[in-house]
Amino acid sequence: MGRQQLPSGITKVTVKNRRTGKPEPRWRVQLNIGEGDQRHQVRRSFTTEAAARSFRSKTLGDVEAGAYVRGSHRTIEQACADWLTSKHNLKSSTRRGYISALQPVRDQLGEIAVQKLTKRDLDDLVVQLRAGQVERALDDGTTKARKKYAARTINKMIGTLSQVLASEQAQGHLARNVAALVDHVPVEAKEYRTLTEAEMYRVLDHQCRDRHLWTLALYGLRRGEIAGLRWCDVDLTAGTVTIRETRVDGVEGIVVDTPKSRTSARTLPMPVDVVKALKAARKQQWRERLALGEAYAGGEYLASDEAGRPLNTWQISAGWERVLRDLGIERVRLHDARHTCGTLMHLRGVPIREIAQWLGHSSPAFTMATYVHSQGEALKAAGQSFDRVEAT
Numbered sequence: 001m002g003r004q005q006l007p008s009g010i011t012k013v014t015v016k017n018r019r020t021g022k023p024e025p026r027w028r029v030q031l032n033i034g035e036g037d038q039r040h041q042v043r044r045s046f047t048t049e050a051a052a053r054s055f056r057s058k059t060l061g062d063v064e065a066g067a068y069v070r071g072s073h074r075t076i077e078q079a080c081a082d083w084l085t086s087k088h089n090l091k092s093s094t095r096r097g098y099i100s101a102l103q104p105v106r107d108q109l110g111e112i113a114v115q116k117l118t119k120r121d122l123d124d125l126v127v128q129l130r131a132g133q134v135e136r137a138l139d140d141g142t143t144k145a146r147k148k149y150a151a152r153t154i155n156k157m158i159g160t161l162s163q164v165l166a167s168e169q170a171q172g173h174l175a176r177n178v179a180a181l182v183d184h185v186p187v188e189a190k191e192y193r194t195l196t197e198a199e200m201y202r203v204l205d206h207q208c209r210d211r212h213l214w215t216l217a218l219y220g221l222r223r224g225e226i227a228g229l230r231w232c233d234v235d236l237t238a239g240t241v242t243i244r245e246t247r248v249d250g251v252e253g254i255v256v257d258t259p260k261s262r263t264s265a266r267t268l269p270m271p272v273d274v275v276k277a278l279k280a281a282r283k284q285q286w287r288e289r290l291a292l293g294e295a296y297a298g299g300e301y302l303a304s305d306e307a308g309r310p311l312n313t314w315q316i317s318a319g320w321e322r323v324l325r326d327l328g329i330e331r332v333r334l335h336d337a338r339h340t341c342g343t344l345m346h347l348r349g350v351p352i353r354e355i356a357q358w359l360g361h362s363s364p365a366f367t368m369a370t371y372v373h374s375q376g377e378a379l380k381a382a383g384q385s386f387d388r389v390e391a392t
Helices: 049-065 076-086 092-109 119-131 152-172 199-203 213-219 221-226 272-295 313-327 336-347 352-359 374-382
Strands: 008-018 023-033 040-045 135-137 143-144 240-243 246-250 251-259 266-269
Touching: 008 049, 040 049, 040 092, 040 199, 049 374, 076 092, 076 152, 092 119, 092 135, 092 246, 092 251, 119 152, 199 213, 199 313, 199 336, 213 221, 213 272, 213 313, 213 336, 221 246, 221 251, 246 313, 336 352
Parallel strands: none
Antiparallel strands: 008 023, 023 040, 135 143, 240 266, 246 251
């Protein structure tokens, strides 16, 4: 049988081995891909004819199937930066979360070409992050070891990077998404402690300047909602609080934004304890305004310091932790005050759908299989569930 003729695009040549100086055969593949402005040449050299034929066959097959990806030096850093830029409708706090999730990838793998990123690269990064063996660059040019990453944080990193690579794949820059092949780290169910009913009332009865903030937290408002609440959103006569906006930590500092979700924008009828605390806080801020005169900064926010300057979310959290320390109560995150609220409502028999709307949940999965809007009277009953039961 005669020797099989080489297919078009493959040429056999002889080259000199740089180490031995002896002549050796090579099979060069040169293919013209695309049309018009997209037309380009693919060149590769192989030591065996079989390898050359395999590459030619696969390349032409990918072109025919629309799966061919042109070679590129585009890096992971460029892909991450472009993906973040393309997310036009993100809330500032969400963008900040994405940037934080991708930072270890950009720091450690940013210079790698997207097309050369492997599953092993990501698996190694996960191992290093879990062991606390990854450093991060500081503004002064030095580096500092990162803390060991929790499973949830690592999984968020993998998930966000997978979105980046899926976008690269959709744009034709990448053949496959290797982040989708990385196993997520098992997450142990985290036990969040809530305040007991007795602890809750100790906080509510604690006389301090920002008592109204802790009262709002224990009655179900998010930290960002408390920070964004203005006095114009409070009706002390009707006893209602309307959530219209939030103040949260964004990419470039504190950002005033819309509530977390459509159902987070809500008007709540506040119980007697809350109204009393808000009236006392309003009087205190008026006294501070009179004392400082023109130096007073405005005080339009419920969460303001003695000079009328709005408190940021970190200041509110720090104040909460000081109160718990003063009262000798075991640490509970400020956000878990919402869990305390929901738990006590549930224990007192408030229907799940009313709890969901009171807390401003955007997903019915948080509280029930099918979300149902509550009427004003039902919300009023939910608020009254906190009224103290007098001993007889």
